[in-house]
Amino acid sequence: MDEPPARRPGAGWLRTLLWLVLALLILAILVYLLRDPLRRAVPALAPVLDPYVETVDRTALGLTGRTAQYPPLRWEGIHYDVREDDGDRRVLVEADVVNDGDEAQPAPRVRVRLVDGDRDPLLARIIEPEDGSDSIPAGGSTRYFVRIDEPPADFDAVLLNVYEE
Numbered sequence: 001m002d003e004p005p006a007r008r009p010g011a012g013w014l015r016t017l018l019w020l021v022l023a024l025l026i027l028a029i030l031v032y033l034l035r036d037p038l039r040r041a042v043p044a045l046a047p048v049l050d051p052y053v054e055t056v057d058r059t060a061l062g063l064t065g066r067t068a069q070y071p072p073l074r075w076e077g078i079h080y081d082v083r084e085d086d087g088d089r090r091v092l093v094e095a096d097v098v099n100d101g102d103e104a105q106p107a108p109r110v111r112v113r114l115v116d117g118d119r120d121p122l123l124a125r126i127i128e129p130e131d132g133s134d135s136i137p138a139g140g141s142t143r144y145f146v147r148i149d150e151p152p153a154d155f156d157a158v159l160l161n162v163y164e165e
Contacts, residue, residue: 072101091155096141112127112146113160114157116152127146
């Protein structure tokens with residue numbers, strides 16, 4: 001009887017490593033393809049998903065020989081708090097917009113939305129920078145703050161975006 005061929009030493013870990021790389025690649029592709037439903041289902045994932053998606057988009061553009069212009073403004077320090085004082089309920093929202101560009105940028109107006117569990121808007125406000133500035137210097141930032149008195153009782157999250165008329 002013929003004996004089965006002997007396995008090469010070390011081939012098992014290589015096969016395992018290749019399967020692991022394949023599984024991670026499939027997971028990365030699924031996360032990219034399902035980014036919008038994931039962002040709606042788990043808003044806390046946005047700070048993790050957005051840099052990943054931006055990196056994938058830039059890589060894809062580079063591979064196809066295209067370039068994209070990204071605005072130099074980014075969000076930082078987004079926070080909201082629900083407070084109750086003497087039976088009055090209010091939502092405090094604050095965030096910074098940072099200018100990563102080489103020149104000053106106009107300070108945008110910001111839309112603050114309180115949304116329900118299905119991400120349907122319940123209330124919206126348009127706010128200006130807290131210090132009233134018209135521009136954000138290169139490498140600088142500006143703070144946005146709003147206090148919303150008597151918010152809808154069934155709001156689930158606060159969403160921010162740059163308001164463009």
